[in-house]
Amino acid sequence: xxxxxxxxxxxxxxPRLDFPDIIVPQxxxxxxxxxxxxxxxxxxxxxxxxxxxxAGSLCVAGQPLGAxxxxxxxxxxxxAIGFLPQKLYLSSALNVYQNLAMAQWxxxxxxxxxxxxxxxxxxxxxxxxxxxxxxxxxxxxxxxALARAVLLQPQVILADEPTASLDDAAAADAVGxxxxxxxAQSATLVIATHDARVAAxxxxxxxxxxxxxxxxxxxxxx
Ligand code: ADP
Ligand code: MG
Numbered sequence: 001x002x003x004x005x006x007x008x009x010x011x012x013x014x015p016r017l018d019f020p021d022i023i024v025p026q027x028x029x030x031x032x033x034x035x036x037x038x039x040x041x042x043x044x045x046x047x048x049x050x051x052x053x054x055a056g057s058l059c060v061a062g063q064p065l066g067a068x069x070x071x072x073x074x075x076x077x078x079x080a081i082g083f084l085p086q087k088l089y090l091s092s093a094l095n096v097y098q099n100l101a102m103a104q105w106x107x108x109x110x111x112x113x114x115x116x117x118x119x120x121x122x123x124x125x126x127x128x129x130x131x132x133x134x135x136x137x138x139x140x141x142x143x144x145a146l147a148r149a150v151l152l153q154p155q156v157i158l159a160d161e162p163t164a165s166l167d168d169a170a171a172a173d174a175v176g177x178x179x180x181x182x183x184a185q186s187a188t189l190v191i192a193t194h195d196a197r198v199a200a201x202x203x204x205x206x207x208x209x210x211x212x213x214x215x216x217x218x219x220x221x222x
Contacts, residue, residue: 078107082149
């Protein structure tokens with residue numbers, strides 16, 4: 001579940017962004033659309049607790065953000081949020097397996113090889129466990145990054161421009177993987193994108209279990 005109220009972010013030497021109030025029920029899918037520069041990545045950073053709002057409140061996965069401080073916030077974020085950033089930030093010095101192990105260490109957990117392989121297998125990349133990120137195709141690297149994002153079974157999955165620079169087939173594949181993974185874990189999924197193709201790839205769910213809410217962020221400058 002994600003709930004925001006009166007959320008506003010102020011860049012130092014940059015724009016002030018005012019965001020509409022949003023409620024995303026647990027397990028729902030939110031498509032965060034809108035042109036480049038409207039504030040999608042900023043909104044994701046706020047929801048992930050990576051930056052603090054200038055005003056407003058937000059509650060993510062049952063946690064009112066702002067109530068936690070540094071170490072507790074880091075541990076909470078590592079467990080509750082699965083972030084698939086636009087730039088994947090896989091460590092080039094580590095192999096695929098070690099990149100996932102690092103996510104467990106970051107959350108204060110002991111390395112769990114069985115769980116790491118299960119996550120890699122669910123995304124079809126377990127055979128690549130010993131490869132370095134530099135030895136992966138773009139699509140493979142994205143699957144590895146998604147496996148890492150969902151390794152700790154987060155309640156919220158945030159994906160920033162997951163179809164950027166992908167052809168139609170690969171874009172459909174990427175969105176399908178996100179939807180399947182979120183559904184398998186009953187996680188709330190937010191896909192932020194300016195890619196007009198993505199809306200067509202998210203089917204309105206017949207059972208109504210997956211909500212679909214197009215959203216254009218509003219931007220106002222001081
Ligand atoms: P989107 O993800 O929708 O493309 P962003 O959240 O990246 O939008 O950016 C929103 C606005 O904030 C844009 O006008 C952008 O130029 C501005 N912005 C982003 N990052 C910074 C920064 N570090 N400093 C100042 N302004 C920034
Ligand atoms: Mg962005």
